[in-house]
Amino acid sequence: MKEQQHIGTHTFQTPFAKIIAIKENGVIKAKSIRYAHSKRFQMPVPIEPSASEIIFPDKTPVCPQSISPLIEKLIGPIDLDRFEVDESTQYLSVIRPENEHNRLPVVVWIHGGSHEIGCGDVPTSDASDWVKEQDIVVVSVSYRLGLFGFLGGTEERPANLGLFDIIEALQWIKTNIESFGGDSGNITLLGQSSGGDAIAHLMISEGVKGLFQRVIIQSAPLGLRHSRQKMSAEFLQKTDFLKHETDVVKMVTEYKKHVPSVIKYGLKAVMPFGTQYGFPPLCNEHETEDRWISNAREYDVLIGLNNDETAFYLKTSEALNTYFGKGFGQKIMNKTVQLTTEKIYGKPAEVFAGNYAKAGGNVYLFRIYSKLAENEIGAAHSIDLPLLFGNEDAWKSAGLLKNIPWEYIHENGIKLRAVWAEFARTGKITDQSEKPEILEFRKI
Template identity: 75%
Template sequence: MKSQQKGIHIFDARFGKIAALKKDGVIKAKSIRYARSERFQKPVPIERSTSDILYPDKTPVCPQKLSPLVEKMIGRTPVEEFEAEEATQYLSITRPENITENENLPVLVWIHGGSHEIGCGDLTTADPTEWVKEQHIIVVTVSYRLGLFGFLGGDEKRPANLGLFDMIEALKWIKANIADFGGDPENITLLGQSSGGDAIAHLMISEGVDDLFKRVIIQSAPLGLRHKRKKMSAEFLKKTEEIKDETDVLKMMDEYDKFVPSFMKFGLKAAMPFGTQYGFPPLCTEEESVEKWQENAKKYDVLIGLNNDETAFYLKTSDALNKYFGKGLGLKIMDKTVEKTTEFIYGAPARKFAEDYAKAGGNVYLFRIHSQLKENPIGAPHCIDLPLIFGNEAAWKSSEMLKNIPWERIHENGKKLRALWAEFARTGKISDQSERPEILKIQKIHF
């Protein structure tokens, strides 16, 4: 590895010479293409480059529509810094600036959330700089195809699970190349939140992933919505047939809303119309899934959990609902609805997953994040774990979700949480002696 002028670092890797940014105590190799794809085709891995690999001026992102709720609760998306691209197979690597020559750092691979239809690996709200410096680890952030391009399929022309196939190619790239960046290819942990956690749970039972990772951290995975999605997906696929060949991807994004399955017809799962699809490669059938997780229980260490008030992110932030349920008896009804829906979508499925896994001999921890702030009316909602894990106060300054929470509290609890998650990534264990943040309840599941 050779350093060039200040601010630039060149990795002389087997994959090629990769230019990286050196800033704030870390080195970041941005937007490395790990595969390519044609529309609705499986990804093809990239071969070694004979020319220098330079990071693009704008961050590639899968075509998508902005979510008004995400813009309000998390913060504005800097669209001017992104460029829409269908074949969004890119990853970025963040490692400490100073490591010893033969050091093998634990590697965490971030699989972002966003209902399988929005987001990318390189959002500022998930910039791992603070975590990398504090814990002396490597974090790889992965972008993959979303929505119509990655998580809706079911026939020969439009295969299902292309987003999962992208992730598998990314993991193969990481396994083969991460040693050139100071990472340990034998100690790779997958970390995912929301739909990213759902994807990781299903990567655990996918074909073609043997020896690609050792541990998983699954945060706020909506596993309660994974059941009996086949009819909904088939109807959605059929409805979108008329826009599948649209060449203007932004027009395609504008139009697909009218084809989204009816919430009334399909229930809560229609709130996440895109998703992993059982019965299509690389997955087994839904009926086989629990048995597959149990078969693999001794392969992967698992840390799984949720936030105490997940659905408050959607329910308590609705102006329409708050008009009727914002105070008095209405607020009590709202609180009960948040409690019940959080348990149905996130809580009960996480506990069942952990208990089944432990029963099969797996090493598994179950956690729950609480708020404990009376002046914070939405409690610990969906996505509250993101500023805790990634920090980066500047990126969260416009977040409605954090407006009643002092950043010092986020930082204090987040630093302890980051230390615990890094301990798990290093060892597969969390010691009883390790300091816990006051917002966290965590237990090892025994059977």
């Protein structure tokens, strides 16, 4: 990635503190603001307002996690020098345009990564292009992951701590975002993959009333959310020996030896961490549909997926391609991608949208397609990210974009960002909006 020249700094006077930000290339970035802190397996505690200045750190805090070879192959190599491991990962970053406009729509980015990996503030999800084009404010949230945030069920190890972190971040945003030029009454949550799953469950969580008005849910694996209680309880019990381990690297290495078996628990075991029903702030599983229906008039919803989601995992596997990369085997592979995409992502999104609309909710359903014959894996999981965030330098080594000209991503991305921003402003997508050729959507 090219080094960006810092033009200068900017000071935000907020109810929280005086926050020093970076001013560069037409945007202002306030990076890695700690909104809460926590002890291991305990609830987040909000940071008290301070008269001190908050200065952006040299390195981005990140929750302890393993480097994923698949992510490095398809998204790009991870520059470890940019990050600092922090078990209490309650940080957020704010990006706004350099102009003086205020009361701008606010988009809160909740990153994906199977509730196990990732960070809110990485180059591939830097929203600078989007912020400049559409005059919006984007806040990216980091929260606890894996063992630290999404596996629990006892008094010692509560469930859903990662969700509680996000709720704490939303409280902070509601209180402080107007000091950054954002509209505290016009907040849209945007999440991809497990981030979308988290957002769907925030819609039915306790303690979120008034914190957001709209949601954009991209590629949420809602088909994996059912009947996870036994699997989570087993995983919790098998990792209990790690709860007092002081070496977080060892924790992350060791838990992988005890991940639930796909043979025993089916496809849902491919995402062993997750939101857990029956523990705060969530209801019991059998109550979820009624909760979404009863809240249908509370939130505008844009939900959808990429047409070839599971190609991200299946078509990039060298082992599978040995047998299914050509001829009849390729037909089997394509069919498998189609079936698993619909089971995990497609059908659950349609059911969610349909039920929400029947209950009187304002909901749009979308699907992103690949229109390039040279793109062998199609519209796979995460293909929406370069479209949404741009940043050619950050994506230039991504295997996901092999044989896809950046001009194609850029042209479709500008239009997609405009449509998503229109929804964030108004909760509507008009017929007059120019849509990218790769996007199909409908009002339900």
